[in-house]
Amino acid sequence: MKTVSRPIGWPKVNPKPNLYKNKKHEIDGIVFASEKEGRRYGMLKQLQKSGYIQSFELQPRFDYVIQYHANGRVYSKKAHYKADFAVKQNDGSIVIEDVKGMRTEEYKRKKKIVEALYLIEIIEK
DSSP: OOOOOOOTTTTOOOOOOOTTTTOOEEEETTESSSSSHHHHHHHHHHHHHTEEEEEEESSOEEEEEEEEEEEEEEEEEEEEEEEEEEEEETSSSSEEEEEEEEEEEHHHHHHHHHHHHHHHOEEEO
16 A cells, blocks of 8 residues: 655645534643643642542543344444543542533433443543
C-alpha cells in the first residue's frame, strides 16, 4: 500500500471541531477530555495526598452484553461504559464518578444499564 503525504506548502487539514466545545486538557502527561475533568483529577490527587481518600483509578471500564430479538432470532451485542474515575474511600467503599458538562442520551442510557447490572451509583461531578 502506497503512503500519500501532504505536498510541501499545502495547509494542514484541521480536525473536525468538538461538538460540545470542550478542549482537551493535559496534566501529568495525561490528556483529559475537558478542563473540568482535568481539574477533578487535580482535586483527587490532593485528596489522596492529604489522606481523605485511599486511591483513585482513571477511566474504569464496565463491560456488558445487550440481547435483543429480531426476525425470530436472538442477537447479542457487546458494549461498554467508561467512567472518568473510580475513587476508593477510606472506609473501603468505591465511588464511581463521571465529570459531565453535557448529559447526552447515550450517556444517560449507558449509565442506567451499568448502574442496574453492577448495582452501583454513578456520581456526576
